[in-house]
Amino acid sequence: MAEHPLHYRAVDMDEGAGAHVKRLFPVAGLRHVDPFVLLDEFFVDPGGGFPEHPHRGFEAVTYLMNGAMRHRDNLGNDSIVQAGGAQVFTAGRGIVHSEAPAGEETAHGIQLWINMAKIHKDLPPAYQAIAAQQLPLQELSCGRVRTVIGPGSPIHLHSAVSYHDVQLEQEGEFHLAVPAHHAGLIYAVAGEPEVVDERLETGAALLLAGASVITVYTSAPCRFICISGQPHGEPIVQNGPYVD
Template identity: 40%
Template sequence: MPEKDFSSVLKKPRLVVRNFLARPQHEGVGAIVRRSIGRFELKYFDPFLVLDEFSVTAPAGFPDHPHRGFETVTYMLQGAVTHEDFEGHKGTIGAGDLQWMTAGRGILHSEMPAAQGTQKGLQLWINLSSSHKMIEPKYQEMLSKDISEASKDGITVRVIAGEALGTKSPIYTRTPTMYLDFTLKPGAHLQQPIPTSWNAFVYVLEGEGTFGSPKALPVTAHHLLLLGISGDGLETWNKSSKTLRFILVGGEPLGEPITQFGPFVMNSQEEIDQTIEDFENCVNGFEKARHWSSGDSLN
């Protein structure tokens, strides 16, 4: 049997419907982020709450702060950060490593530089359905060497979540999600299926690429591209002389109301009010916040 023609996977590629340049802004304590989702023009892209490309150099960072009601996915591009929480979970996320944290009913943690120089990475916030918002916190962590990879015809993909080029990730996603890190050599042409009911976007990390249509204008680093809902996947060309790297992220929309107050994301104002009360009183998931601060284990 002849090899399957990968160039004919898609019947109708999705087109780019919006294009944002993520500009630098200050977050945390002295950290710089390029925020593309969770900004004024795009406050929510169901089920995605925030996408930050962060850059941090000690002593700047993200000291003790809480979360409830969603997941954070931290993917390091350069350097390393140390994570520590009030449950005693602690570790270092190095270049190429992944941490998929389900905050659920409550986490208080810190994320600080763990190496000299500038640490860079991506952090994605994924909303949880109302049935999962108050589950116990959980972690899924993978070292760079353990992340599934596949290559074909000038294309290499790191499969953080979902499936690409016949390779699947072991990460379990409570909100069905795909998260793929693609690198295309000059001249490479990609067609990647996306479930037809899912929302999806591209964020360009380096190089320039043509997305959705061969006649589209090329897009460069730090741009977020929202893909239309009509179509069964993403088509991309690298027509430049340099390597193109981007992430493709897709997820099943929850279709539920959201109310957000900073690091808390629930379904109603009443639930947000209760969350603030829980945190202030150190109850209902935040009990250990009363006597904890990062670095306690070193004192």
């Protein structure tokens, strides 16, 4: 685990058409966490969304925690993913898509952009819809953990990434091994998980590098995500929806 993890708070802002996000990065003071380009916790009411727009040069995972999200793109895909599921696209040389809530509930989730190594940026675009039942769910003595990306998950990216959604319903702790060569973070979605003697408020994160085993404690219900990835060690050049 990193000896001195860094504590950051997401920035509230509006995006798309009526969407509200808590953006951990890129913002002033924290541009990127190689290989990760963007992390948004989003809240989109019915009638809002992200109208048709282009992307290239990265992969994106939109993980739903509540509600449902509809994805449509220029590859002919048109799908709806419910809470607990994910929408994944490889932008590669270029994709055009839109996202909007499906149904009457607010769509709430996490969108994560992962940079593609230069040798992969010209790959053809692709899309995958993953239902909640396809993602491994492990029951813990004090809650549960869903593996979004990792062993047992059907999501395979062009970068080495690990991604878990952890819900602790009572006092307890959670342990997670993180590869030594990964850069990672823990982001608090609800409640106040504690790690490395740091109590995270909702919407805050700890960045971790050179990790071995993370232990997260809680004395009350909380929810957080743990992500890590192997850095590409290449410049991340982001121009709005493009990562070149």
